[in-house]
Amino acid sequence: MYEGAIQDLIDALGRLPGIGPKSAQRIAFHILQADPEIARALVDSIRTVKERVKFCVICGNVSEEDECRICRDPRRENTSICVVEESKDVIAIERTREFRGKYHVLGGAISPIDGVGPEQLRIRELMVRLGDLQVKEVILATDPNLEGEATATYLARMIKALDIKVSRLASGLPVGGDLEYADEITLGRAFEGRRSV
Amino acid sequence: MYEGAIQDLIDALGRLPGIGPKSAQRIAFHILQADPEIARALVDSIRTVKERVKFCVICGNVSEEDECRICRDPRRENTSICVVEESKDVIAIERTREFRGKYHVLGGAISPIDGVGPEQLRIRELMVRLGDLQVKEVILATDPNLEGEATATYLARMIKALDIKVSRLASGLPVGGDLEYADEITLGRAFEGRRSV
Numbered sequence: 001m002y003e004g005a006i007q008d009l010i011d012a013l014g015r016l017p018g019i020g021p022k023s024a025q026r027i028a029f030h031i032l033q034a035d036p037e038i039a040r041a042l043v044d045s046i047r048t049v050k051e052r053v054k055f056c057v058i059c060g061n062v063s064e065e066d067e068c069r070i071c072r073d074p075r076r077e078n079t080s081i082c083v084v085e086e087s088k089d090v091i092a093i094e095r096t097r098e099f100r101g102k103y104h105v106l107g108g109a110i111s112p113i114d115g116v117g118p119e120q121l122r123i124r125e126l127m128v129r130l131g132d133l134q135v136k137e138v139i140l141a142t143d144p145n146l147e148g149e150a151t152a153t154y155l156a157r158m159i160k161a162l163d164i165k166v167s168r169l170a171s172g173l174p175v176g177g178d179l180e181y182a183d184e185i186t187l188g189r190a191f192e193g194r195r196s197v
Numbered sequence: 198m199y200e201g202a203i204q205d206l207i208d209a210l211g212r213l214p215g216i217g218p219k220s221a222q223r224i225a226f227h228i229l230q231a232d233p234e235i236a237r238a239l240v241d242s243i244r245t246v247k248e249r250v251k252f253c254v255i256c257g258n259v260s261e262e263d264e265c266r267i268c269r270d271p272r273r274e275n276t277s278i279c280v281v282e283e284s285k286d287v288i289a290i291e292r293t294r295e296f297r298g299k300y301h302v303l304g305g306a307i308s309p310i311d312g313v314g315p316e317q318l319r320i321r322e323l324m325v326r327l328g329d330l331q332v333k334e335v336i337l338a339t340d341p342n343l344e345g346e347a348t349a350t351y352l353a354r355m356i357k358a359l360d361i362k363v364s365r366l367a368s369g370l371p372v373g374g375d376l377e378y379a380d381e382i383t384l385g386r387a388f389e390g391r392r393s394v
Binding site: 001002003004005006008009011012013015016017018019023025026027028029030032036038039041042043045047049050052053062063068069087088091 | 198199200201202203205206208209210212213214215216220222223224225226227228229233235236238239240242243244245246247249250259260261265266283284285288
């Protein structure tokens with residue numbers, strides 16, 4: 001145990017996700033010995049995030065305005081909505097440059113074990129948006145794991161009732177991967193989703 | 198790329214040691230969604246460390262006073278000094294409860310590749326302390342790697358000239374380890390340093 005302040009910093013850092021006691025100690029000493037400018041930049045950026053960043057009133061993505069950059073963009077199509085779990089997923093999909101529609105961020109996935117039911121997610125907000133007649137297709141891009149699949153199944157049933165096309169991202173072999181090392185479920189999905197060439 | 202503030206925070210976090218882009222993103226979203234109290238505690242602890250924590254004028258260990266807790270403690274013996282590279286090493290040795298003397302923190306090890314020579318370390322301060330006739334033994338507890346060994350060899354030569362006993366921490370098999378998995382240098386050292394039972 002260190003004296004007062006440095007131990008407090010180690011403790012505060014150790015509470016962040018993915019930072020163990022050794023990393024916390026290493027980072028604390030880095031901050032201690034670093035240029036005061038570096039510590040100030042870190043402090044300012046934490047405060048600015050807490051003060052300025054909020055969630056888009058339409059899609060739930062992170063934003064510094066009431067409406068996020070994508071929802072504000074008139075070039076984005078209103079006819080398709082891609083439903084994701086988290087803001088991070090929006091960035092991942094944006095990087096592909098494959099999608100020109102709008103997003104809807106649920107804020108998680110249905111997971112009874114963690115006490116997350118449909119009412120904890122932004123599903124009601126999604127259904128309100130779908131009331132808008134413009135939407136022709138909803139792409140369910142929740143994670144390809146148990147919780148993500150359950151959420152997609154739940155949403156698909158509700159959205160189909162509105163007579164809107166619903167699709168799910170394809171599962172299969174990752175590009176650049178090795179067939180031999182694919183797990184059997186992924187390989188099974190790749191067979192199931194095979195396309196004629 | 199995210200909008201403004203959240204990306205600034207991801208960048209600031211990504212500059213900390215051992216935090217890659219994915220962890221930086223994960224921590225930034227954690228801070229964004231966490232209770233404001235948690236962000237405030239982190240900000241305050243960073244600022245307090247930068248404002249209050251300094252280095253002991255005697256031994257170079259981290260301290261909130263001019264002299265650190267160990268240097269101030271009258272129960273610690275003045276007859277032996279344990280020389281370490283960093284403050285972290287002081288904590289590691291304190292945990293063993295094997296040492297009742299004082300410390301001297303060098304602030305690193307001799308490493309020509311990183312441009313660290315003896316003059317960049319707190320070696321002059323150590324020699325001044327050894328001028329005090331009370332010191333009977335210096336324990337060199339620099340890391341058992343190339344730089345640490347070089348530093349120990351350098352110091353040993355200087356300190357022996359003052360007619361003070363110099364020792365080095367034992368190298369050998371880690372307790373609870375498996376002989377089969379020991380590297381040959383460690384195993385060689387363990388042979389070299391064998392003790393009669």
